[in-house]
Amino acid sequence: MSEQGKIGVIVVAGGKGLRLQRHADDMPKQYRVLGGKTILERTLFGFLALDFIDYVLPVIGVDHREMFSALALSHPKLLSCVIGGGERQESCFLGLQALEKAGIERVLIHDGARPFVEKKLVLRVCRALENHDGALPVLPVTDTIKQSEDGKTILATMNRSELWAAQTPQGFQYKKILAAHRKARKLAQGLTDDAAVAEWANMDVILVKGDERAFKITTNSDFLRAETMLNGENQMEPRVGSGMDIHRFEPGDKVRLGGVDIPHSAKLKGHSDADAALHVLTDALLGALAEGDIGTHFPPSEAKWKGEPSETFLTFAANRVQERGGRIVHLDLTINCEAPKIGPVSKQIKDNIARICDMSASRVSVKATTSEKLGFVGRSEGLMTLGTATIELPRGDD
Numbered sequence: 412m413s414e415q416g417k418i419g420v421i422v423v424a425g426g427k428g429l430r431l432q433r434h435a436d437d438m439p440k441q442y443r444v445l446g447g448k449t450i451l452e453r454t455l456f457g458f459l460a461l462d463f464i465d466y467v468l469p470v471i472g473v474d475h476r477e478m479f480s481a482l483a484l485s486h487p488k489l490l491s492c493v494i495g496g497g498e499r500q501e502s503c504f505l506g507l508q509a510l511e512k513a514g515i516e517r518v519l520i521h522d523g524a525r526p527f528v529e530k531k532l533v534l535r536v537c538r539a540l541e542n543h544d545g546a547l548p549v550l551p552v553t554d555t556i557k558q559s560e561d562g563k564t565i566l567a568t569m570n571r572s573e574l575w576a577a578q579t580p581q582g583f584q585y586k587k588i589l590a591a592h593r594k595a596r597k598l599a600q601g602l603t604d605d606a607a608v609a610e611w612a613n614m615d616v617i618l619v620k621g622d623e624r625a626f627k628i629t630t631n632s633d634f635l636r637a638e639t640m641l642n643g644e645n646q647m648e649p650r651v652g653s654g655m656d657i658h659r660f661e662p663g664d665k666v667r668l669g670g671v672d673i674p675h676s677a678k679l680k681g682h683s684d685a686d687a688a689l690h691v692l693t694d695a696l697l698g699a700l701a702e703g704d705i706g707t708h709f710p711p712s713e714a715k716w717k718g719e720p721s722e723t724f725l726t727f728a729a730n731r732v733q734e735r736g737g738r739i740v741h742l743d744l745t746i747n748c749e750a751p752k753i754g755p756v757s758k759q760i761k762d763n764i765a766r767i768c769d770m771s772a773s774r775v776s777v778k779a780t781t782s783e784k785l786g787f788v789g790r791s792e793g794l795m796t797l798g799t800a801t802i803e804l805p806r807g808d809d
Contacts, residue, residue, distance in 0.1 A: 416516025417465040418537060420458045420580065421506035424451050424523025425472035425495035440628060441523045442478045446641035450526045450628060452482060457528025458521070459486045463537065466513055469523070470495045470506040500602050504592040510585070518588060519580035520605045524628045526637065531733070531769060532622040536582040545583040545616035547606045549575035550623065578621040581605050587614055623736065647737070647803035652698025654691040654800075659793040666751055666794075669744070669760030669777070670722055670767070675751040679794070682711040686721035687796040688760060688777075689767075692742055693721070695800035696728035700735065722767055729768040737804040739768055743776040748794035753779035 424441045441451040448456075451469070458467045469492040471479050479492055493509045495502030503520055510518065517540050519533065532548055539546035552574035558567040581604065588605060591612035595602060602608050609616045628634055663678025669688040679685035693705045702708075705724055709716050732739055742764060746753050753760075757777045765772035782788035788795055 417514055418463060418517045418519065419466040419468060419510050419513055419515040419585070420464055420519045420521060421503065421510070422451075422454055422458070422467060422469050422521050422523050423495070423499060423502050423506065424454070424469055425475065425502045426499075426524070438478065439472065439475065440634075442475075443634070445526060445628075445634070445637055449482065450637075451479075451523050452484065453526035454521065454523050454528065455484065455489065456486070457526065458519075458533075459488050461528075461530060461533060463534075464488065464519075465515065466490055466510070468493060468506055468510060470502045498601070499604070500592075500595070500600065500608065503605055503608075504596055507585075507589045507592055511589070515585050517582060518585045519582045520588075521580040522627055525579055525625055526628065527624045527626070527640070529622045529625050532578075532620075532625055533580060534769075535619045536580055539617050539619050540582050540584060543617045544587050544614040545581065545606065545609045546619050547581050547616055548578040548621035548625070549618050550578065550621040552576055575618060576621075577604060577606060578625050578627075579604075583609060583614070587612075646806045648806045649740070650699040650701075650737075650802050650804055652695045652700070652800045652802070654694030654698060654704075654796075654798040656687045656691040656694065656796045656798075657793060658685050658687045660791065667721075668746060668753070668756075668796075670720075670763040671756050671759050673751045673753075673756055683709075683716055683719045683724070684721050687794060688744055688746060688798075689721035689725045689764075691796040691798035692744060692764065692800065693724040693728045695742070695798040696725075696732060696739070696802065699800045699802045700728075700731055700804075702731060725764070725767050729770075732802050732804075735804055737802050739770050739774070739800065739802050741774050741776070741799075741801040742768065742770075743799040743801075744778065745797040746777070746779045746794065747782060747788055747796065748779070749781050749784070749789060749791050753777075 442449050455467055458464050467488055468490045471492050473494050493506050495505055536546045536548055552571045556569040556571055557565050558569060559565055588609060591608050595608050595611055599611050606616055628637055658679040658681055660677035661680040665672045666675045666679055667684055667686045690705055697704055709724055761775045761777045762772050765775050787793055
């Protein structure tokens with residue numbers, strides 16, 4: 412992502428975490444030990460481990476100097492800490508101001524008490540900044556929300572379909588958010604997050620999909636949840652799914668496989684774009700999830716799927732893995748045909764599948780074979796694809 416300019420991260424960690432403290436003399440929550448490391452260490456090194464991040468800047472509380480120094484943190488991308496202000500808005504401004512000479516184009520602002528830094532979430536935010544001033548990761552609100560002034564009387568029931576819970580990191584074009592903070596510092600105090608500052612300044616901020624694992628540790632139950640995740644009680648278990656797809660040839664001049672149009676004397680017959688490679692991997696993923704097959708979710712009897720790009724189907728299946736808290740470990744595709752030749756475009760197919768599924772191409776295998784002139788494949792009446800998907804889901808996900 413270097414062509415988009417340098418990316419800096421500000422980790423705001425100046426709060427006292429009173430809701431997590433059990434006694435008046437308890438240390439702030441970001442300095443509590445979670446699985447052998449402090450919460451703040453886990454947060455900082457979560458970003459430092461990402462190769463597309465150039466700088467990480469901690470912003471700490473005025474009375475946290477000794478606790479932070481005691482961590483003795485060292486990393487080439489870790490900048491000297493900045494002492495924050497009395498409110499989050501002021502702390503963020505001081506952090507942004509400290510990055511003026513770093514030469515960054517984009518900045519991510521993150522809560523120090525969110526120790527599970529999810530790479531895919533960070534990438535979604537960064538990529539959204541290619542076309543927008545800001546990006547805010549959110550999760551849909553699932554509980555019914557009541558409005559009340561006194562905590563006793565209901566004023567209204569909110570429409571939860573319009574409500575979204577904000578997460579971090581929130582990403583922005585650096586110069587624009589710095590200018591917005593400078594202006595808001597004088598005219599609009601008390602804004603609760605950086606997206607609110609951006610909204611106040613009429614910046615173009617887009618919502619992107621958040622991640623359940625990127626939660627903020629606020630209460631003791633949050634801390635216990637984090638410990639559970641780290642202690643392996645929420646271990647992942649492997650699931651394997653397979654698929655097979657067969658398509659006839661019909662008159663045409665190209666075959667679409669893996670999103671790649673390959674010149675040929677025929678094309679594949681199908682209701683959608685007949686991409687047998689993406690179809691079979693969709694089926695394999697849905698099989699691993701035990702969620703039916705491609706026809707379950709995209710019935711060929713429905714006219715709206717006529718001619719639909721098969722990327723739609725594979726994107727859906729890959730997103731379902733993530734929505735259930737899992738990850739795709741490996742995808743294996745075999746294409747059985749006499750022609751066209753797959754070898755020259757196998758890398759392109761592989762890279763395309765990796766892009767659609769938001770995974771490394773090193774975890775995608777694309778192979779091709781013939782039928783030695785036997786059967787319908789050997790007679791060039793059509794082709795067959797075989798796919799296997801290996802995923803991980805949280806143990807107990809039913």
